[in-house]
Amino acid sequence: MLSIKNLQASVDDKQILKGLNLEVKAGEVHAIMGPNGSGKSTLASVLAGRDAYEVTGGEVTLEGKDLLELSPEDRAREGLFLAFQYPIEIPGVSNINFLKTAVNEIRAYKGLAPMEAKEFLKQVKEKQKLVEFDAKLANRSLNEGFSGGEKKRNEIFQLAMLEPKLSILDETDSGLDIDALRIVANGVNHLRSKDNAFVVITHYQRLLEYIVPDFVHVLYKGRIVKSGTKELALELEEKGYDWLKESVDAEEGAAI
């Protein structure tokens, strides 16, 4: 579904991603872990198409389509979803209005008529329940005055409504207490299917106890330096990143 080959990207002329490779198939959940500054959030931003990031090499395809050529909105319409680490507050834009606009813009892209109001409300109700998202929040301004947990739940609620093929969760667990974490994870688990895929970016193994990944990758210095199954996450939790860093740094030293 998602294929990343030798991806290189920089911010302000500083190279962050230095040849990253990743293959994600439908039905899979991949976790990306790694120490601070390894490029995890850069990867999420580059995939979603944020302006400040410049792709200097490599290719990314989503179901065969060249993702890097598309505008952020077209990536979303093609089925990419980024759950933001820091969802933006937009006073004056109502949550529901925003969602309706998003749903219908995506439908228009696919050549579908706007969703009937009744059907839309039905979906809203259903998906709100899934992420235990307070109906009162749906009518408020987008994320305005929401708590950290409410914002993250809103991200998953949007994910549920937009039904993307590939979802990237960028540190969705940060700032969540254990109850909120469980709710968010439950939502994601409900939405998992054989037709979609998830890339879960996280610092901690904790989230992976709830959203069990098929693969775990370690990102360091802009590359994936180790891949494995969920046991790798446990190993990292126990040993930290230092042993991995040392071996990578040693390899680099040897190469020079």
Next chain:
Amino acid sequence: MITQVSSSLYHQLTTVFDDGLAIKGDLEPLASLRRNAFARFQETGFPTLKDEDWKYTNLQPLLSKNYLLRDNLPGKSVSIEKAFIKGLNPYKLVLVNGHFRTDLSDVVDEQGVSIYSIEDIHQHKLSLRHFAQYADKTDNPLVALNTALHEGGLVIEIEKNITLRRSIQIIHVASSSETIFNQTRNLYLLGNNTKAEILESFITDDIGLSLNNTVSEVVLEENAHLQHYYLQTANSQSSYLNHTEIHQKKHSLYNNYNCTFPGSAFIRNNINVRLDDSAVESHLYGITLTAEDQLVDNHTIVDHRKPHCESYEWYKNITQNTSTAVFNGKIFVREDAQKTNAFQQNNNMLIGEKSTIFSKPQLEIFADDVKCSHGCTMGQFDDDALFYLRARGISEEKARVLLVHAFAFDVTEKFSSEPIREYVDHLIEEGLIIEQ
């Protein structure tokens, strides 16, 4: 002090006045009012950039043109459809270059309401008593000029205890094939315990340039409630100088919604509210969206003269391209005006990299037991917000519209009329230029 004025319009006007054309046939006290007003105008001449209140708003280029001073073509056909508002069924009153065109207007079929052309004011004692009693107390030379040489305009009198069933929409059409100078004069009188909604739409028809110097006086007697909308949608051939003076009595409520959209090249609005009795409430809301080389200058005065009054003002400016917006909000709280609540907020969004906004909140407080606050912000498009919306599949164009609507929302949500809110939201959407 006599200021040297070398504008061609000034000379034209002096000639017209000296020929006695303006006061010909006018009865007293109107003839004296005109004469005195012209003397006042001549003392100062047109305002220049040296006047603090006109610092950013240069009239000179407008004054050097040669104008046709009257263009009253009684049968001229004009199109007014662009002023129509979906979902609203008001009484439409049409003024073409200031002249009340009964042939194009609806009959206001309500008890206790009289509507007539300002030319007929000498037949109406009540109106005559109020005419030129408020705006002329200010030092705006354009008011004096209007009082001296106005031609055309509307008087609306609403007798006490009347609530209008439908709103009144005044459609001001500037229409000429020549370069024309219009001076319209309006007077709206709302008696005790009245309720009304008056919308004023400004549109253009035909190809000539126009400069419109309009003065409106609004009197709200005890417990009168007025919702007053200005909807400015005229084209770039037109320029406007509007002065509105509102005089309020006890328990009255005045709400002004001042909306300006891309089009008209030059707009100066003076809106002055005099809270001249206790327990008065006034709200001034403004939404200005500018484009191209447009200049829109809103000068407001909220004058608290008596105790226990409340005023609330919120103006938002959005500037595109190389346009300029000016906001000047004066609040006076006089010595007698204890227990005043006065709030003012001005938020600005500069979209055009070469656009300009001047904002000047000005509070003068002489009472000691009052609550007053003011604030002013300047900002641009929030790139993070834009990206967030686009990352959900919303096009950049629509995302910008959403964000501008959101910016305007604090003001538009205050509108008393749903159809007008939708109309204004739509005009905002239409007025947004995607490529800056």
